[in-house]
């Protein structure tokens with residue numbers, strides 16, 4: 001890798017971007033020293049993604065300049081960004097699942113390594129990069145067979161193959177196990193040693209403190225602070241982001257679980273391809289307890305939430321709830337489960353929680369539109385819906401508090417607040433919660449966690465699925481671990497730690513336990 005030729009790999013001056021009434025970026029200045037890891041933090045809607053989209057050419061700034069290695073560049077699209085040596089690893093991977101790693105990496109790559117040297121040259125270059133940065137990838141593996149952590153490394157390889165010297169990672173650890181996240185940070189370290197500059201967007205201050213050299217803080221579209229990481233701490237960063245002191249710990253009393261509110265007995269689910277996704281799941285949720293489900297994404301957690309919430313019919317087994325026995329022969333759909341007082345915060349807010357073309361006040365009653373509160377004589381009572389939406393936006397600090405804004409145009413965290421508020425405010429007896437704080441900032445996490453604890457205090461039964469082990473450990477009273485469609489272990493939260501859970505999630509506990 002070439003030695004940096006300028007102290008700043010990238011420098012932004014006076015970048016502004018407006019979307020209608022929203023000033024998403026305002027006069028942003030940023031200097032990222034070459035060969036460093038630079039964190040960008042900020043609340044939901046602070047403008048981080050907009051800024052990165054400008055650097056990567058998805059949006060053009062209204063004003064301001066971008067310099068790479070001291071040279072001003074015009075970035076009108078992602079091809080320009082790639083030419084300027086910028087690579088981006090998105091939250092949602094952009095890989096062709098049934099292609100191999102090699103095919104994915106060379107797909108669409110410009111410059112014609114393939115043309116000049118054929119596949120062999122491409123393979124050689126990949127092997128070099130793969131080794132240089134300890135990526136640990138088999139370039140002939142088919143992407144769909146790879147766990148998420150490896151798919152992410154394929155994205156990194158793809159960017160490096162295209163000559164990236166500045167790599168932007170947007171919330172990279174959201175879907176990783178702790179072990180995969182550790183590996184990612186080792187890779188970032190290797191990148192840095194080779195002179196690559198990394199920009200890391202994350203809501204996790206622990207990651208910022210552990211892996212960055214400098215950190216910049218955004219609030220309400222502006223860059224409000226820059227800090228050398230070694231000279232700051234979690235509390236200061238949280239306060240800079242939110243503009244006030246933030247409690248970083250969940251406060252809760254000892255649980256006093258009461259009667260069983262939901263019991264799943266021997267549930268199995270075989271999908272339309274004939275693949276068994278859930279195997280003999282047995283679990284009970286009691287009033288006044290939070291049961292956490294830990295697991296690497298894709299091990300049946302989503303299917304479990306879908307089956308329990310009535311979205312997907314189970315293949316065998318029974319669910320007992322509110323005096324009803326639900327079986328494959330006597331199923332209940334999602335609306336009927338809602339009538340039994342089940343709330344569901346789905347994992348994927350885009351696909352299942354919202355209709356992104358709807359305005360916020362419409363999305364705020366999705367699934368509850370038959371509620372008499374919103375029912376006019378012929379049409380829905382728009383005023384009642386708007387009033388309620390306005391009130392909830394205040395209570396849940398949704399930004400901007402505009403019930404007419406299309407849900408697609410809220411930042412990820414604010415979309416999440418709209419969904420959670422809708423489900424929690426209906427006061428369910430049983431609440432299924434999937435990834436409640438994915439992509440949500442520290443202030444909003446505090447609020448969401450408080451609400452979930454309040455429901456527990458009010459004797460609700462809560463099933464929490466999250467890839468965030470901190471969250472599972474902080475909120476749950478009991479933790480179940482899922483692997484390959486089965487519950488492979490259970491621990492009281494008081495006995496759980498990250499390493500133990502991480503190993504159980506990889507179903508490696510016994511082997512490592514034996515060798516430790």
Ligand SMILES: Nc1ncnc2c1ncn2[C@@H]1O[C@H](COP(=O)(O)OP(=O)(O)OP(=O)(O)O)[C@@H](O)[C@H]1O
Pocket residue numbers: 019020022023024042043044045046047048049050051399400409410411412413414439441
């Ligand atoms: N295409 C768009 N049209 C209208 N408004 C937008 C658009 N994209 C972003 N915004 C608004 O710009 C502001 C900044 O959003 P942005 O996504 O950059 O924030 P963020 O800091 O990345 O948030 P998060 O952490 O939730 O991802 C928000 O108020 C958002 O609603």
